[in-house]
Amino acid sequence: MAVGKTAIGTDLAAALGVPFVDTDAVIVAKHGAIAGIFASHGERHFRQLEAKTIAGILDPASAGGAKVCVLSLGGGAVLDSGTQQLLHRATVVHLDADLDTVRDRIRKNTGRPLLDGGADAAVRWQQLATVRTPVYRRLADITLDVRHGSVAELVAALTAALTIHPHHQNGPL
Structure with a gap:
């Protein structure tokens, strides 16, 4: 969360000549603002939408799934066990940051429901980060x-x- 996924992912996708897909943007396009989803339906509902969105991108059996792309996941997406299983089909990159690196970004951005x-x-x-980082490290290639x-x-x-x-050429990054 606030580690530079969009900036790095967008530029990486351009460098590799593949699409950049941000799961949060896909969810917003289909379901409305994330803050609104959290307010109306709660975090659990959002996580279900997130897992379904990721599965649709990573699962080769889904319509249009498993295309080569740079895929940016929401910060908590890796906590879902189904998503973790699907990520084994992709090259997972963990962007490692500390609080000093992200402090200004999170202070200025009020659009993150889990950060006010x-x-x-x-x-x-x-x-x-204390909960998520060990999961990221375990999944990361x-x-x-x-x-x-x-x-x-x-x-x-x-x-x-x-x-x-x-295996970076076999599916989403």
Whole structure:
């Protein structure tokens, strides 16, 4: 959450010549604002929509599934066991950040339902990261430290890492 998935993912997709797909954007296009989904139906409903969206992209049996793309998942998507299983079909990149790296982004962004953008946003981000980071690390084929370097430098490093990764051409990144 707030680690640069969109900036890095968009530029990586352009460098690789493949589409960039942001699951949050897909959900918003089909169901409305994420904050509205959380407010009206709760986090559990949102996570169900998220898992279904990801399955539709990663599952080769689904209509239009498993195309080569750079796929940006919402921060909590990896907590779903079904999503974890589907991610074994893809090259998973963990963007590793710390609170100092994301502090300004989360303070300025009030559109994240699990972070209110206020003073407690940093504390909440750290709590979420404590739960999610071990899962990301377990699932990751590649870990990219995003604490240092420009987006262009990070994309170059990631592109180089992907060229030596054995199954990145077989499905979504």
